Amino acid sequence: MSQLTKTVLIMAGGRGTRFWPRSRKSLPKQFLSLTGDGKTMIQLTVERLLPIIRMEDIYISTNEDYRELVKEQLPGIPEENILCEPVGRNTAPCIGLGAIHIAQKYDDAVMIVLPSDHQIRMPDIFRNTLQDASEIAEDGHSIVTIGITPNYPETGYGYIKYIPDSRKNSAFAVDRFVEKPNLEKAREYLKSGQYLWNAGQFVWKVSTILDDLKKYMPDTYEKLMTIRAAIGTDEYNAVLQKEFRAMQSQSIDYGVLEKADSIFVIPGSFGWDDVGSWLAVGRLQKEDADGSIVAGDVITVNSKNCIIQGESKLIAAVGLENIIVVDTKDAILICDKEHAGEIKTVMAQLEENGRTELL
Amino acid sequence: MSQLTKTVLIMAGGRGTRFWPRSRKSLPKQFLSLTGDGKTMIQLTVERLLPIIRMEDIYISTNEDYRELVKEQLPGIPEENILCEPVGRNTAPCIGLGAIHIAQKYDDAVMIVLPSDHQIRMPDIFRNTLQDASEIAEDGHSIVTIGITPNYPETGYGYIKYIPDSRKNSAFAVDRFVEKPNLEKAREYLKSGQYLWNAGQFVWKVSTILDDLKKYMPDTYEKLMTIRAAIGTDEYNAVLQKEFRAMQSQSIDYGVLEKADSIFVIPGSFGWDDVGSWLAVGRLQKEDADGSIVAGDVITVNSKNCIIQGESKLIAAVGLENIIVVDTKDAILICDKEHAGEIKTVMAQLEENGRTELL
Numbered sequence: 001m002s003q004l005t006k007t008v009l010i011m012a013g014g015r016g017t018r019f020w021p022r023s024r025k026s027l028p029k030q031f032l033s034l035t036g037d038g039k040t041m042i043q044l045t046v047e048r049l050l051p052i053i054r055m056e057d058i059y060i061s062t063n064e065d066y067r068e069l070v071k072e073q074l075p076g077i078p079e080e081n082i083l084c085e086p087v088g089r090n091t092a093p094c095i096g097l098g099a100i101h102i103a104q105k106y107d108d109a110v111m112i113v114l115p116s117d118h119q120i121r122m123p124d125i126f127r128n129t130l131q132d133a134s135e136i137a138e139d140g141h142s143i144v145t146i147g148i149t150p151n152y153p154e155t156g157y158g159y160i161k162y163i164p165d166s167r168k169n170s171a172f173a174v175d176r177f178v179e180k181p182n183l184e185k186a187r188e189y190l191k192s193g194q195y196l197w198n199a200g201q202f203v204w205k206v207s208t209i210l211d212d213l214k215k216y217m218p219d220t221y222e223k224l225m226t227i228r229a230a231i232g233t234d235e236y237n238a239v240l241q242k243e244f245r246a247m248q249s250q251s252i253d254y255g256v257l258e259k260a261d262s263i264f265v266i267p268g269s270f271g272w273d274d275v276g277s278w279l280a281v282g283r284l285q286k287e288d289a290d291g292s293i294v295a296g297d298v299i300t301v302n303s304k305n306c307i308i309q310g311e312s313k314l315i316a317a318v319g320l321e322n323i324i325v326v327d328t329k330d331a332i333l334i335c336d337k338e339h340a341g342e343i344k345t346v347m348a349q350l351e352e353n354g355r356t357e358l359l
Numbered sequence: 360m361s362q363l364t365k366t367v368l369i370m371a372g373g374r375g376t377r378f379w380p381r382s383r384k385s386l387p388k389q390f391l392s393l394t395g396d397g398k399t400m401i402q403l404t405v406e407r408l409l410p411i412i413r414m415e416d417i418y419i420s421t422n423e424d425y426r427e428l429v430k431e432q433l434p435g436i437p438e439e440n441i442l443c444e445p446v447g448r449n450t451a452p453c454i455g456l457g458a459i460h461i462a463q464k465y466d467d468a469v470m471i472v473l474p475s476d477h478q479i480r481m482p483d484i485f486r487n488t489l490q491d492a493s494e495i496a497e498d499g500h501s502i503v504t505i506g507i508t509p510n511y512p513e514t515g516y517g518y519i520k521y522i523p524d525s526r527k528n529s530a531f532a533v534d535r536f537v538e539k540p541n542l543e544k545a546r547e548y549l550k551s552g553q554y555l556w557n558a559g560q561f562v563w564k565v566s567t568i569l570d571d572l573k574k575y576m577p578d579t580y581e582k583l584m585t586i587r588a589a590i591g592t593d594e595y596n597a598v599l600q601k602e603f604r605a606m607q608s609q610s611i612d613y614g615v616l617e618k619a620d621s622i623f624v625i626p627g628s629f630g631w632d633d634v635g636s637w638l639a640v641g642r643l644q645k646e647d648a649d650g651s652i653v654a655g656d657v658i659t660v661n662s663k664n665c666i667i668q669g670e671s672k673l674i675a676a677v678g679l680e681n682i683i684v685v686d687t688k689d690a691i692l693i694c695d696k697e698h699a700g701e702i703k704t705v706m707a708q709l710e711e712n713g714r715t716e717l718l
Contacts (some may be wrong), residue, residue: 343677
């Protein structure tokens with residue numbers, strides 16, 4: 001059974017703006033409340049871990065722009081656990097930074113890595129899966145990923161191919177990681193029954209991931225060690241700035257997972273949703289009798305299947321169907337659900353016209 | 360040819376809120392700019408008269424709530440020409456009040472009565488029609504109405520039946536006035552070719568209408584004479600308050616026109632539009648390449664045939680078709696064009712909930 005302390009690194013540096021106009025560069029999705037219960041995505045992420053992880057063992061990886069948001073939304077997280085990257089260098093340096101901080105505190109520990117902005121409908125099953133993954137990770141030198149059982153041929157995620165006859169407890173050995181496929185490939189993967197979605201959830205021992213970084217990304221590892229030596233000293237910030245900036249931008253998938261040799265995947269079936277667009281709000285929140293999701297001061301007349309997010313003004317929706325309405329202090333979005341993918345066109349136009357205050 | 364001075368009474372006391380949320384009880388349609396040229400309906404109404412009527416001969420009938428709006432929007436109108444009704448008593452008392460003020464200034468005059476909030480696309484033809492009507496009105500003791508040639512079976516207007524073989528210059532004798540018909544009747548009227556829309560445009564001599572009021576509405580006439588005697592005295596306001604409030608609420612159609620015996624109608628074909636709802640904005644303003652009418656800070660992506668009226672915020676419209684969007688400082692309307700008639704349901708809900716600040 002589990003001996004090592006379980007720690008978590010929650011990755012919250014993303015600048016995604018898929019929930020424009022509510023999400024902005026200055027307020028990305030992980031800091032928004034999208035599930036109708038008033039809690040933000042990152043607050044929910046922490047909350048669902050607390051039955052199995054102590055608050056002081058939760059680390060948040062983010063950047064200086066969001067440090068205050070993290071402190072405000074997660075007052076229980078110790079300030080030294082908020083790790084701010086000086087610059088975005090993809091997931092490998094980010095995870096490495098988390099690993100050295102945890103390694104500095106504990107001789108060794110289980111390290112769970114999770115995104116900060118996904119929704120999980122069945123937290124008990126999720127925690128059980130994390131427990132299972134932790135046991136496998138602790139028992140030897142394995143990397144454990146949690147793959148999501150797909151239910152349609154999504155082209156926006158990477159996939160994990162597992163080896164069906166390789167079962168170890170609740171896990172399977174991983175055959176390979178594959179990048180986002182085209183639709184044809186995605187259909188093949190779904191049909192084969194041998195591919196899971198890669199949802200960016202990993203479990204390993206700190207010693208394991210540091211060994212693997214040393215082996216597969218020696219340059220990055222060396223810089224991490226320089227930073228580690230400065231933890232707790234006055235030079236920490238200066239060293240972090242210098243060394244982190246000098247690291248190669250690399251994903252953990254490409255830098256380590258695709259090369260490591262003992263990788264397992266546990267199929268997760270805990271109602272995972274990446275909350276990738278306004279459409280997800282329709283999946284996550286309780287609909288009214290007309291199939292609409294409504295928040296704020298809203299009057300609907302003869303409207304159905306809408307998503308309406310008010311701010312301070314009254315919103316009157318008359319005769320609308322499948323329309324997304326989002327009001328904010330300086331911008332209003334009105335978008336047909338089928339055209340939700342084109343919201344980025346609006347943002348591109350704003351960017352082009354130098355209207356960065358709206359992005 | 361014309362000998363008498365031509366005067367106009369513009370009726371601007373209406374509290375209509377068909378352009379909610381832009382129109383409010385405190386800012387009805389006649390004071391809004393809806394045609395895309397920045398001028399309000401009442402400003403356009405005055406402007407199109409100026410080639411044939413002097414500013415000092417234009418009278419505005421309104422109420423105290425709108426006196427300042429009238430002064431602000433029509434600074435050229437003499438203050439004594441702004442006639443404020445103490446209370447709404449329908450069109451007969453309103454017209455009577457205008458008539459006594461004009462009679463007090465001129466021994467007799469031609470008096471043209473017009474709504475303040477209709478659009479006329481061909482002002483030259485309109486002015487010609489007014490000239491024709493004035494000549495007929497001046498020549499004898501006739502009431503002249505201007506009827507609009509209908510092009511579909513509208514059920515929202517009253518109709519005027521004319522006698523085809525009764526032509527006098529450009530006018531026809533009126534057989535009768537009929538109230539708003541049901542659709543079946545409206546179709547009959549349209550098919551018969553003998554009915555015009557009653558658009559509330561009348562021309563008569565002041566002496567004619569006062570004689571008719573005396574004959575058909577003697578009580579109202581008597582009160583008007585009491586008010587007239589007070590014009591220019593310190594008692595005017597007190598007398599107006601007392602006498603006007605005591606008048607019977609009556610339309611000029613029912614009170615006089617349906618009873619008078621020398622009534623003519625001139626078919627008007629000057630591109631009249633009563634601008635009855637947001638849909639009218641689509642008829643009145645120039646569309647962009649996608650068939651949309653857009654005002655304010657608006658970005659459209661893959662949208663067509665929309666009416667979008669921005670205020671201070673950016674409005675981003677994505678994948679919308681036939682949608683009306685109106686932003687104001689405290690309310691946003693988003694409405695499918697086919698459901699424009701249901702905007703009043705929103706207002707009824709606001710009324711019911713005591714949210715009068717939004718009405």
